[in-house]
Amino acid sequence: MNRKTPLKRVRTKQKRLSADDRRSEFVTKATELFAEEGFGGGTRALARKLGVTQPLLYRYFPSKDDLIKEVYRKVYLEPLEIGWERLLSDRSRPLRARLQEFYEVYTDAIFNRRWLRIYLYSGLKGLDINRWYVGMVKDKILTRILRECRHDAGLATQSRPSAAELELAWVFHGGIFYYGVRKYIYEAPVLEDKAQMISDALDIFLAGFERMAESATDRRRAPIKVVG
Amino acid sequence: MNRKTPLKRVRTKQKRLSADDRRSEFVTKATELFAEEGFGGGTRALARKLGVTQPLLYRYFPSKDDLIKEVYRKVYLEPLEIGWERLLSDRSRPLRARLQEFYEVYTDAIFNRRWLRIYLYSGLKGLDINRWYVGMVKDKILTRILRECRHDAGLATQSRPSAAELELAWVFHGGIFYYGVRKYIYEAPVLEDKAQMISDALDIFLAGFERMAESATDRRRAPIKVVG
């Protein structure tokens, strides 16, 4: 980043970084550590990863909790920088292609061990930022997708999607998300072709949406009694 | 359970349980504690929940890790007692009804804060038992479902499902699972009618399966090139 010293050759046994560099190094390595160990990971283990001593952390963060907050900020904001508004709503392209590309890009951003583990750990802590993220997925992704689907199907683009539509979208989204969990958290064998997986999931989601749109042209469809 | 003392009125300030009772009480309360706090939850906090002192734990478990293993056993084996073999494979009933009922019963068993949190925490620890469970879901649930689907569609009931079929089933299963996570972990608002959610998810899964079965009557279908 902004190293103050003008390009002096970096010594092999590097110490004495600039404040900004050291601070961001703490956040980066803390993300790695907490991803593996959970937020119970120790400040001494963190310092060891940087090759410094533990009290140095407290020159840059008043407490471990503040460091954790910084990690949250970094992790939760990272995947938001792909500009999905533009991607999802660009009606000059076919809907199917937009959805496919969006989910490929989105999953490229979040499908990695680091991101998923931090996300799950912080979700288990029940923090506000996690609720915020879930709400953001709903408002900025799923609602937008449903609006585009309704537009594509020639339906009224109502301001808010129905609960049933949202649930359909959530199950679809969750199914894709779970692919990442299986691969990077459970380290279970998955279909290697991620794009194919997205394509297949999209197939059934879009078919399901059409089916739902047909069976009730604008009202909530009657529930189908199935259970035996 | 098996209280030795013959029905003597339980004293309000109950102490001195039988060994079996005390032991299972430890496991039960430990499950609650670890579900909330993660496995970092303290033995003293656990003892406080039972109204006893902390060293008593070590009369019943040689170490905290052994207690945790017992918690795993309890949590992972609980939902297995619903007899899904019978439920899924009973071909005297229509496939759709079997699947609906299975997922209603299965989610009744695992969709609660305690189970889901323990499951996620232990998944993050990357233990063998978690991998075992995921493999069990694949072999005992998804593979079985796919076999029944193939039979229902008049296809050859091959011994093992194709990778694409399995992935389809996983996305479906994961989508349903994620409903529980949203409700009990993220405590986000969900469509309250769980049976309806399952029904909708089944609709699109079955439609997707038929679609996949059509486009390749017995061979792996050619991938659809979509990405823009």
Place this chain on the structure above:
DNA sequence: GGCTCAGTTTATCGAGCGATCACCAGAGAT
């Protein structure tokens, strides 16, 4: 060269952790 200031270390504190050991106490058998 010596001053200064910011990045870093050494030493240490109090609290909480898992675990151990000697001891206590009360119900059941005799």
Place this chain on the structure above:
DNA sequence: ATCTCTGGTGATCGCTCGATAAACTGAGCC
């Protein structure tokens, strides 16, 4: 009434944790 067996307690050990305070050090400036 007393003995015994076992469920339960009190005290404590060694360790790790997050956090603090004071001392050290080396690059930049005069």
